[in-house]
Each structure stands twice: as C-alpha cells, then as structure tokens.
Amino acid sequence: MFYNNEIETLPRKELEKLQMTRLKKALEAAASTPYYRKLYSDMGINVSKITTFDHLQELPFTTKNDLRMSYPTGMVAVPISETVRMHASSGTTGKSTVIFYTRRDVDQWAEQVARAMYSTGARKEDILQNMMGYGLFTGGLGLHYGAEKLGCLVIPSAAGNSLRQIQLMQDFHPTIIHITPSYALHLVEVIKGQGIDPHSLGIKKAYFGAEPYSEATKDKLEQLWGVKAYNCYGLSEMNGPGVAFECAQQAGMHLAEDYYITEIIDPETGERLPDGTEGELVLTHINREAMPIIRYRTRDLTRIIPEPCGCGKTHRRIERIKGRSDDMIIVGGVNVFPSQIEAVIMNIPEVGNNYQIILDREEGLDRIHIKVELYSKLFKGDLKTLQKLNREIVEKLRALIIVTPRIEFMEPGSLPPSEGKAKRVFDNRVI
Amino acid sequence: MPHQVSVFAENKPGKISRVTEILSQNNINIRAITISDSGDYGIIKLLVDKPAQGNECLKSEGIASTLKDIVAIKIDDSPGGLHKAASILASNNINVEDAYGFTIREKNQAVFVFQVEDVPLTEKLLKNAGFELLSDSELYLL
Numbered sequence: 001m002f003y004n005n006e007i008e009t010l011p012r013k014e015l016e017k018l019q020m021t022r023l024k025k026a027l028e029a030a031a032s033t034p035y036y037r038k039l040y041s042d043m044g045i046n047v048s049k050i051t052t053f054d055h056l057q058e059l060p061f062t063t064k065n066d067l068r069m070s071y072p073t074g075m076v077a078v079p080i081s082e083t084v085r086m087h088a089s090s091g092t093t094g095k096s097t098v099i100f101y102t103r104r105d106v107d108q109w110a111e112q113v114a115r116a117m118y119s120t121g122a123r124k125e126d127i128l129q130n131m132m133g134y135g136l137f138t139g140g141l142g143l144h145y146g147a148e149k150l151g152c153l154v155i156p157s158a159a160g161n162s163l164r165q166i167q168l169m170q171d172f173h174p175t176i177i178h179i180t181p182s183y184a185l186h187l188v189e190v191i192k193g194q195g196i197d198p199h200s201l202g203i204k205k206a207y208f209g210a211e212p213y214s215e216a217t218k219d220k221l222e223q224l225w226g227v228k229a230y231n232c233y234g235l236s237e238m239n240g241p242g243v244a245f246e247c248a249q250q251a252g253m254h255l256a257e258d259y260y261i262t263e264i265i266d267p268e269t270g271e272r273l274p275d276g277t278e279g280e281l282v283l284t285h286i287n288r289e290a291m292p293i294i295r296y297r298t299r300d301l302t303r304i305i306p307e308p309c310g311c312g313k314t315h316r317r318i319e320r321i322k323g324r325s326d327d328m329i330i331v332g333g334v335n336v337f338p339s340q341i342e343a344v345i346m347n348i349p350e351v352g353n354n355y356q357i358i359l360d361r362e363e364g365l366d367r368i369h370i371k372v373e374l375y376s377k378l379f380k381g382d383l384k385t386l387q388k389l390n391r392e393i394v395e396k397l398r399a400l401i402i403v404t405p406r407i408e409f410m411e412p413g414s415l416p417p418s419e420g421k422a423k424r425v426f427d428n429r430v431i
Numbered sequence: 432m433p434h435q436v437s438v439f440a441e442n443k444p445g446k447i448s449r450v451t452e453i454l455s456q457n458n459i460n461i462r463a464i465t466i467s468d469s470g471d472y473g474i475i476k477l478l479v480d481k482p483a484q485g486n487e488c489l490k491s492e493g494i495a496s497t498l499k500d501i502v503a504i505k506i507d508d509s510p511g512g513l514h515k516a517a518s519i520l521a522s523n524n525i526n527v528e529d530a531y532g533f534t535i536r537e538k539n540q541a542v543f544v545f546q547v548e549d550v551p552l553t554e555k556l557l558k559n560a561g562f563e564l565l566s567d568s569e570l571y572l573l
Contacts, residue, residue, distance in 0.1 A: 374439055376495040381437030382546065383467050383474055384528065408471045411441055413493045 001312065003118035003150070004111065007258055008313050015314055019261055020051065022286035029077040030292045035070040056261065057272055061282065061295045067097040067237065075291050076100050083290050088136040089236045099138075099236050100290040106145065108287055109239045112256045113146020116245030119254065119311065120205055120230045122176060124151030129174035129203075131165060131183065132210065134158045138240025139210050143178045146242060152176070159183060162190040169201050176205045178232075178241075181213040181221060185353040188224045199226035207232045209241055214343035215320065220353075231320055237296050238283050244318050252305045252317030259287040262316070263295070264304055267325040278303040280325050281318065299324045329359065329425060331366045336401045338425055341370060344396050350378045350389055354415040361429040368405045370397070376412045432550055433503045433567045434482040438475040439495035442468065450475055450489065457488040462571060463544065465531045476529070478544065480571040500550045503565040504557055508534050508541040516543060519560050525553055542570070 002008040010018065027047040030036040039060065040047060050056060067075065076083070078100075085101040101109065122128075128147040134140035140158055147154045157168055159180070165187060168174070179187070184206065191198045206225060208218065209232040222229045233253050234241035238260065244253035255262055260283045264273045267280040281298045285291070301324065305317040323337035330336070338357055345355050352373035360367045372393070380386075386409060393407045440446040447466075454461060454477075462478040479485040482498055489496035506512040513532070520527060530545035542565065547553045554564055 374495045376439075376490060376493070379437075379439055379495040379497050381474065381497040381499040382528065383469050386439075386472070386474075387469065409439070409441075411439060411493075412495055414441070 003115040008115060008119075008315065010258070010314055012314055015257055016053070018258055019286060020053075022258070023056070023261060023284065024048075024051065026284070026286040026288075026292035027294065029289070030075075030294050033070075033075050033077050035066070035074040036294065053261065056263070056284065056295065059295055061270065061297045062293050063297050064097060064237070064299075067293075071096075072098050073100070075293065077292055078102055078290050085141075086136075087138045087141070087236050087240065096136075097237060099239075101239075102289045105239075105288045105290050108259070109142065109242065110145035110149040112239065112259060113143055113242040113245075114149040115256070116232070116242050116254075117146060117150055117152075117176075117207075119245065119247035119313070120207075120228075121248050122147075122150060122152065122205065126150075126176050126205075127153045127155065127172060127174040128176045128178060129155040129157055129165070129168060129172075131157055131159055131177060131179040131187075132241075138234065138236045139178075142234065142240035142242060143207065147176075162187050163194075166191055166194060166196065169203070170196075173202050175203060176207065177203055177225075177227070178207040178209070180210045181208045181217055184208065184221050184225065185217070188221075189353070198224060203227050205230065207241075207245075209234065214339045214346060216343040216346035220346050233300075233318070233321060235298060235300075237293055238285055238298075239288065243283070247309065247311040247313065249310050251309065252319055254309065254311075254313050254315045254317050257315040260284060261286055262304065262318075264302070265297075267299075267301070275304045275306040275316075278319075278322065301325055329357070329368075329427070331359065331368050331401070331403045336368070336403070340400055341397060341405075342424075344393070344400060345370075345372055348389075348393060348396075350375055351393070351409075352412060355424060356415055357425045359425070359427040359429050366403070366429065368401075368403055369408065370405050371408045371410050371415060373410045373412050373415055432500050432554060433478075433544075433565055433570050434498045435501045435544070435546075436477040436479055436482055436485050436489065437497050437499045438477070438489060439472065440466075440475050441472050442470065447475060450477075450494065453489055453492050453494070454479065454485055457484065459485045459488070460571070463531065463533050465529075467529060476531075478570060482567055499546065501544055501546055502550055502553050502557070503542055503544045503570055505563040505565065506532075506541050506543050508539050512541060513543060516557065516560075516562060519556060519562075520547075520553070523556050525549070525556070 031047045082102050083100040084103045085106050088096040088098045130143050132139035144154050155168055188198050206227045206229045218229050230246040231253055232241055233244040244255045246253050263282040264279040265282050273279045281300045281302050283296050285293045301322045302318045323339055352375045354373055356371040358369040390407050398404050438450055460480045465476045467474045486496050486498045525547055528546040532543045534541040
C-alpha cells in the first residue's frame with residue numbers, strides 16, 4: 001500500500017520512540033561540529049540530557065543566518081571525503097547556505113521522495129518531466145533521484161525553453177510533471193498558443209513546489225492542465241523537496257516524520273504552540289549524517305493537522321504553507337499575504353494569471369496597487385463593464401485584506417511572464 | 432447591424448500606433464476612430480471596412496479586442512438633424528452609452544454612430560421614424 005509500509009504506518013508511539021533514538025544520534029553528531037560545539041559549550045548545554053520532545057525546547061534555534069555564519073563547513077559532522085553531494089541556496093542577501101550529503105543521505109532523500117510520489121499514486125510505469133531547476137538548487141535533483149528510485153523514467157528537462165518542453169511532452173508522453181506554479185501558468189498558455197489542448201498531452205499528475213501559491217491557483221492549474229495536483233514542500237536546509245508531500249487524498253502534506261522532528265512556534269516569541277495552531281514551522285533533521293541541523297526556523301507559516309489521514313499513514317500532515325513570516329506585507333499596519341491577493345485574482349475569470357503587487361507611500365500613507373492582465377477572450381469592449389469589474393475586484397480584496405487597493409488593468413501579455421520564481425511584490429516604500 | 436472593433440489599451444504612448452500598425456499591415460481601412468479614456472486605461476473604438484477580420488487580426492496579436500454591436504444612422508447635416516434622432520431615443524427612454532459622428536461632405540449628410548443596450552429595439556424605433564440604418568458594408572461605402 002505504501003512504498004515503505006513498515007515506516008509509513010508505524011504506530012505513533014513507536015514512531016515517536018524512533019524519533020527520540022534518532023534525535024540522540026543527531027544531537028551527538030551536531031555537537032561534534034564546530035558551530036554547535038561552540039554554541040552548546042557557550043550556553044552550557046549538555047546534549048546527552050536532551051532525551052524527550054519537551055527537552056528539545058531547551059536548545060536554541062538555528063536560523064538561515066547561522067548557516068551563513070558557519071559557511072562553508074561549520075555545521076558539517078563528517079569528513080568532507082565522506083560527502084558525495086552539495087547543494088546551495090541562492091545568496092541574494094549575502095553568502096549562500098550550503099548543504100552537504102553523504103551517500104546514505106542522498107539515498108535517504110531519494111527514498112523520502114519515492115515514498116511521497118508513491119503515495120500520490122506514482123509507479124515505476126510513470127514518466128516524470130522534471131521542469132525544476134537542476135544544479136545547486138535542490139528542486140531538480142531531489143525529485144530526479146526520488147523518481148529514479150521508484151523506477152520512473154525521468155526527463156530531466158529543467159526549467160525554461162517552453163517550446164522544447166512541449167516537444168518533449170508530445171514525443172515522450174510524461175504522465176507526471178514537476179514544475180513551479182508560476183511556470184506552469186505560463187507554460188499552459190504557450191501550449192494553448194500552439195493550438196494544442198493541454199488535456200490531450202496525457203499528463204495525469206503535477207507536483208507544484210518551490211513557491212508559495214494559493215489553493216485557488218492550484219484549482220486553476222488542475223483545470224487548465226487537466227491534472228491532479230499535489231502540493232510539495234521542501235527546503236534545501238532540510239534536504240530539498242520531499243520534506244512534506246500530499247498523498248492521494250490531497251488534504252494536507254505528510255511530513256516525513258522519521259526524518260524530522262516538527263515543532264510549530266510563535267514567530268514573535270519563539271514559544272512552542274500546540275498542534276493545530278498556526279505558526280512558524282521549526283524542523284530538526286534527525287536522519288542526515290553530513291548535516292544534522294537542530295531546530296531550524298523555516299520562516300514558513302503553517303499548522304500541524306493532528307487528525308489521522310484517510311490514507312492510513314501515521315505520519316502527520318501540515319497544511320499548505322500560508323506564507324512566510326518574512327514575505328508578509330504590512331500595508332498601513334495590516335498584515336497582508338501575497339497568496340491572499342492571488343487567491344482573489346485567480347477566482348476572477350476576466351483577468352489573467354500574472355499579477356504584480358506594488359507598494360508605495362503617498363503623503364505618508366501606504367498604498368497598495370495591483371496590476372492584473374485582462375483576459376482577452378472575456379473582454380466585453382466597453383468601459384462600463386471594466387469599471388464594474390474593477391470595483392468588484394477592489395471590493396473582494398478590501399473584504400479580505402482590509403486595505404483598499406487600486407486595481408490597474410493591463411493588456412494581455414504585458415506583465416513579465418516568469419520562467420522560474422516569479423517576483424510579484426515590488427515594495428517602493430522608503431522607510 | 433454594423434459592428435465596431437473595441438480594443439482595450441493602457442493609457443500609454445504607442446498604444447494607438449500598435450493597433451493601427453496591425454490594421455494597416457492587414458490592409459484594413461479605418462473609417463472612424465474614437466477613444467474612451469478612464470485614467471489608467473481606455474478603449475479604442477474603430478469603424479473599419481472589415482470589422483470581423485480586423486478584430487481577428489488584433490486578437491491574434493494578443494490584443495484584447497472584441498466586436499461590439501452598434502447602431503448607425505444617416506442624418507441630415509443641418510441644424511436639428513441630430514436632434515430629431517436624439518428626441519426619438521429620449522421619448523423611448525433609450526440611454527446612449529457612447530456616441531460619435533462624422534459628416535459626409537459631398538452628400539451634405541452625416542452619420543451618427545452610438546452604443547445602446549438594446550440594439551434591435553433601437554433600430555426598430557429609428558426605422559419606424561424614417562431613419563436610414565446602415566450596415567457594415569454600407570457604412571464603408573459612404
């Protein structure tokens with residue numbers, strides 16, 4: 001029923017016992033690294049005393065900045081000669097963060113992804129077109145190894161070059177695609193522009209990842225592509241894709257709980273929150289030899305779904321990522337998530353898939369200005385209808401985000417399409 | 432009934448020329464043009480000799496364009512010419528949403544083009560009042 005029946009259906013009690021056994025090992029390994037050795041000795045922490053989930057709270061968090069500060073190998077617990085792979089996240093705000101993997105780590109990561117894919121119904125007969133970036137980014141290679149482990153044929157087409165992607169789809173009939181949601185929105189329009197019905201391509205499943213996106217976008221993408229879409233969550237600090245993945249029930253993402261200890265904290269106070277409460281996801285990697293990262297603050301906001309899933313897995317689920325504690329926009333004192341705005345826009349058929357959120361400050365007041373493209377097929381040809389549509393969008397957004405946005409209609413195709421991570425928010429406010 | 436090509440355009444330099452370039456390349460002649468402006472954006476309205484073809488070639492270039500039913504009547508190019516038509520619309524409670532007109536010098540006549548909610552009803556009322564209604568091809572032959 002599952003890729004790894006024993007582990008994936010392990011009774012909670014035993015799973016938690018396994019977690020503690022692995023935590024002990026991970027903490028010992030961590031304490032041997034230059035970074036954690038110094039940190040724990042400065043704080044007078046003896047890791048051998050940390051034996052329960054509650055004790056874990058005594059340990060400090062690890063942040064992305066800590067990873068940067070220990071660049072390049074300050075958190076590595078094995079000799080570099082024992083590692084076989086490294087990945088790095090983009091270093092737009094300083095040094096990048098680098099993650100190392102031993103052979104066992106790469107294999108365990110592949111198993112994690114293979115389990116996740118299997119739970120969505122993927123089997124060795126499936127063909128995966130992997131349109132995620134290859135290279136230092138974990139998205140491409142992560143799914144690649146997992147799909148290979150499952151026995152699938154992988155088309156490592158990476159992101160971009162839409163016409164070639166379409167050609168590959170027509171010639172090799174992938175049944176699964178792995179793609180960012182913004183590129184999926186773009187590519188489906190290119191496919192239609194070629195006079196091809198996306199539903200005729202034979203693609204059954206889509207794994208969307210690497211960007212936050214709304215449930216409305218997911219629904220829209222399922223419809224446009226004629227696929228079942230499975231949310232997929234990952235971050236390089238915790239391996240990459242496969243950290244949490246939706247099963248065939250499509251009702252939240254199962255964490256690989258034999259790999260991670262999960263906590264939800266209040267991002268303001270750092271206090272641990274009870275299961276079911278929304279907060280920031282904090283993960284401790286307990287199944288990686290090369291880099292056991294302890295209490296990593298993901299900055300991703302979600303909640304644990306405590307109820308068991310209909311699929312029978314005992315590993316708990318998290319809800320779709322609501323946003324990041326650091327991409328939240330504050331407009332006139334109101335917290336706004338781009339994904340909320342996106343959800344509204346995606347539900348309005350007259351406007352297209354691309355949008356931009358522009359923040360300005362006029363006379364000391366925050367203004368939110370949203371550019372959307374008119375969808376040419378539903379253009380009615382008169383101002384009255386457009387003005388009515390404009391008011392409708394403004395009202396819907398105001399009801400949700402409290403602030404009143406200005407909506408600007410753009411010509412179809414005039415907003416830059418994204419073949420990768422889309423930059424949607426432009427904050428022009430001077431602090 | 433005749434048709435007008437309505438094009439969505441951002442209120443920026445070069446937006447008219449983009450439309451006129453496509454029409455010119457497709458050998459489509461413009462009889463009249465008017466723009467309704469709404470701040471950030473507007474609608475360019477065109478009377479052309481081949482409305483369906485004009486609309487299609489604009490759409491195929493990715494422009495938001497549509498065909499809109501309109502009413503076009505001939506009126507006398509003399510004082511009170513337009514008033515006669517306007518008063519029929521007024522007495523029948525028909526709201527004119529958008530309108531423009533042009534004269535035909537040689538014939539001492541003018542054409543009044545306008546948008547209403549109920550095109551067939553408006554056409555019927557004007558026809559009964561003795562106005563000459565114009566079709567797409569008649570509009571262009573003027």
